[in-house]
Amino acid sequence: MANNYDIIVSGGGPGGIAAAVSAARQGKKVLLVERYGFLGGGATAMLVNPFMTYFAGQRQIVKGIFQEVVERLTRLGAFGNSRMPVTPWAFDAEMFKLVADQLCLENRVEVLFHASVVGAKKRGKEIKALVVATKEGLKKLTATLYIDATGDGDVAYFAGAKVEKGRRQDGLCQPMTLNFQVANVDLDKMPSREEMTAKYRAAKANGLINCPREDVLFFYTTNPGVVHFNQTRVLQCDGTRAADLSMAELEGRRQCWEFFQWLKAHVPGFEFAYLQKMAPQIGVRETRRVIGEYVLTEEDLMSARKFPDVVACGSYPVDIHNPQGEGTIMRYLPEGEWYDIPYRALLPLGIDNLLIAGRSISSTHEAHSSLRVMPIVFAIGQAAGTAAALSVAAGRPPRQLDYRLLQKELLTQGAFLGAE
Structure with a gap:
């Protein structure tokens, strides 16, 4: 140097x-x-x-x-x-x-x-x-x-x-999101975003999912059968504080795993899917x-x-x-x-x-x-x-x-x- x-x-x-x-x-x-x-x-x-x-x-x-x-x-x-x-x-x-x-x-x-x-x-x-x-x-x-x-x-x-x-008004920052990708998805069987959101909201109402996001947000990727999810939402954490970031990482991965298990059990196209990747760190907006x-x-x-x-x-x-x-x-x-x-x-x-x-x-x-x-x-x-x-x-x-x-x-x- x-x-x-x-x-x-x-x-x-x-x-x-x-x-x-x-x-x-x-x-x-x-x-x-x-x-x-x-x-x-x-x-x-x-x-x-x-x-x-x-x-x-x-x-x-x-x-x-x-x-x-x-x-x-x-x-x-x-x-x-x-x-x-x-x-x-x-x-x-x-x-x-x-x-x-x-x-x-x-x-x-x-x-x-x-x-x-x-x-x-x-x-x-x-x-x-x-x-x-x-x-x-x-x-x-x-x-x-x-x-x-x-x-x-x-x-x-x-x-x-x-x-x-x-x-x-209160100094609160936008929530954080742990992005993740799911592989081996049958894209032909996979429902639309609107259809998946309807299923997601029903699952939240029935206590199967505990996540403060209101809908489902996914994107197709450059790789066959891989779907990207911008889905988790971690509230009221400060991205400049290590303790807050640590809690956010843990909660983000919890939400990710919970959501993936729901996908695999309840959403067409995800029957044989697997959780390919979670972001190395939580996304800070x-x-x-x-x-x-x-x-x-x-x-x-x-x-x-x-x-x-x-x-x-x-x-x-x-x-x-x-x-x-x-x-x-x-x-x-x-x-x-x-x-x-x-x-x-x-x-x-x-x-x-x-x-x-x-x-x-x-x-x-x-x-x-x-x-x-x-x-x-x-x-x-x-x-x-x-x-x-x-x-x-x-x-x-x-x-x-x-x-x-x-x-x-x-x-x-x-x-x-x-x-x-």
């Missing part, structure tokens, strides 16, 4: 991958720090699948590095499935790991696996070093600029940035949001607001799972519309050499529920990495970077910023 880097990216999920690769492609010395032994974050460790929409009507609004990932997965036969006419964006999580590795290796991103950020050394308004926990003990890592792609705002929090969690120079709101989303300093776009609806029980709020943008994400939302207040990439950018609880999905996170990460590289090259902090130069470079990289 080097003594110093141009840019250190913390968190190897979609946002971190895009940030690290985009910065490295501009000739910067980049270290990507990841707590697991593989990249992918939500796509692999949390087994989130498929990609949520990256279209506004017929127009694709997330491109760039995300599109590269899609094309690489497609060449591997690991993307899309004809059994999914509504959301055909399933992908193979194991192949995603390989694609992420390849992108980093090809672009000379140095990767440090099995390392977790546990602190930050700060002087004035600048981070001087990160403290990471490894098997060797605590290590100090230094860079000119830092990117927080942890999804939880860990770096920003340790550096003393202003953060918020949960909804305004929401934790910290880092307050920046602009706070993106639900009104911005619903009005399809456009910003002069746009660096990414999104069209996924406001999607809030009830933190206290059954129910999910879905509020859709006007047909064919998208919203802009301004560069200012990536710039945390009070810290000059830090950029935020991913779901923890500056937003309200409601806006966060849309921008948290993986395609949008890829776009935000690419913007953060590109901004960091340009800032290092210019020798000035990211908030002094001319956003027009950033936009020009992002467009050169194939990103979508609304004008084509």
